Amino acid sequence: MKFIHAADIHLDSPLTGLSAYADAPVEMLRTATRDAFSNLVTEAIEQAVDFMVIAGDLYDGTWKDHNTGIYFCKEMGRLKKAGIPVYLLYGNHDAESEMTKKLQLPDNVFAFDSRKPSTFRLDNLKVALHGRSFKEKETLENLVTGYPAPVPGMFNIGVLHTALEGNAAHASYAPCSLDELHAKGYHYWALGHVHEHQIWEGASTVVFPGNLQGRHIRETGPRGAVKVTADGQGIQDIQRLFVDVLRWACLDVDVTECKMLSEVVSMIGKALDELVESSPSTIPIAVRVTVTGKTAAHGDLFGLESQLRAEVLALAVAMGAERLWIEKVRVATSAADEGKALRARADALSDLQDLLQAAESDADFLKSLQDELLGLVNKAPLELQTSVPYFKAIRAGELVDLVREVRPGLLSHLAKVE
Incomplete structure (x- = not known):
């Protein structure tokens, strides 16, 4: 017996982070x-899953399209022709969706x-699937406690949309613990x-398949679903199926040796x-x-940060x-010598370094700097208001970290220009 376990498909949710480019792959981002x-439906048909x-x-929230x-x-019609049924549990985003309620x-x-x-019983396969959909987005109760006991002589699958314990990055909907899942006596938990x-x-096999397609830079690496193979002895194999069409990656480049x-x-480029x-x-x-390292x-x-971006885009x-x-x-680099060479020069740049260091504790200077910067911050486009991390600090008058971070880069740049 083979089945596919997928979750978090978020149909028609946009990919974010590339749409600002004039030559961005707009159609790919949209679809x-x-x-x-x-791709997942094609895999299900080709692998003849049960x-x-x-x-x-x-779905992806309150959209009414x-x-x-x-x-x-249409995709379910493809599966129907292949004789493949689908067991669908609604999560928090589906609970918001008009399509869930009407279609x-x-x-x-x-x-x-x-x-x-x-519970859905598949007597020909000796499988029982247990689950409860979300009625409201804010489903904060532990749903597992109400799930039925396993059906004797069946391969029991629990289907659940949950944050589980310890997943602080996700809203704590339908919270429960791994111990509670294992104690239920099911063979497999499709989360x-x-x-x-x-x-x-453990006593049960508990799986998050991950989402089907990474949608932004915080969802890096290959994405897809899982194919589970089982027989009368239990689970024999769990295989990941990668079906994503665009992948996100974070690339850290250490440029310590560069001058x-x-x-x-x-x-x-390398x-x-x-x-x-x-x-x-x-x-x-x-x-x-991300460029890192203590570097000359x-x-x-x-x-020349804007030039660096242009050079990388050209690559x-x-x-x-x-x-x-x-x-x-x-x-995210830092100066190689942390100002030691400038201090030894005893010239205008050395004096400027001392002034900037003293400015970190000069309340009058920091207030004057805030007044100057607020003029720029308040005129900035909306997209910058949330994307520039120092805007919030400038509004709050917390500029010590900003001055401390700018100082070595500014001095190093001036020394290069000189």
Whole structure:
């Protein structure tokens, strides 16, 4: 017996972080979650699985565009022709969705009740699936306690949308513990809500398949579902199925040995080459490049950050726009000598270093600096208001960290210019 366990599909949820580029892959960004789901349906048909389980967040919140639901019905029609039923549990995003409340699903799709736990029995496979959908988004009760006892002589699967314990990065919907899941006596727990793939063995096998398609830079690496194979003795194999159509990656490049901007660009180019070579040739990569290290090139990077970004974008285009996209270029370097060389010079730059260091504890200077910067902050576009981390500190008058961070880069850059 084989089945696919998927979750957190978030149909038609947009991919964020690339849309600002003039030559961004707009169509791919718009249809990525659909394309990944179509890939999953194709896998189910080609591998002739017995059924599919979707453990919540099929849709993406309060959207009322029924084209999303119509697309889902079309894909379910493909599974129906192949004789594959689908067992669907609604999660917190589905509870918000108009499609969940109104759209009639094909007759090979069986949705778990939201009022109480329900059980679907597949007598020909000796499988029992137990689950309870979310009725409200803010479902904060422990649903597991109400799930029924396992059906004797059946392979029992619990389907649940939950934050589980210890997942602080996700809203604590339907909280429960691993011990509670193991104690229920089911063979397999098909979980959803947490977007990272995780698996626990024990009295039960407990699995988060992860989301089907990474949607931003915080969801890096391959994404997809799992295929579970079982027999009368229990679970025999759990295999990940990667169905994503675009992957996100964070690339840290240590430029400690570099002395100038051109060397930094060259090192980033090599790192990008290695990333592309090690990735599947059919899947584009969206990359955040972070430049790190104590380096003599820090002054160049401080003063020419926009040029560095342009250079990295040019590298990506040269490698092929269909293979590589740059989400962001971040500079997180520091000066190689931390100001020691400047102090030894005893000139204007040395004096400036002393002044900037003293400014960190000069209340009048910090207040004057805040007044100057507020004029810029208040005129900044809306997208910058949330993306620039120091804006909040400037408004609050907390500028010591800002001055402390700018000082070595500014001095290093001035020394380079000189």
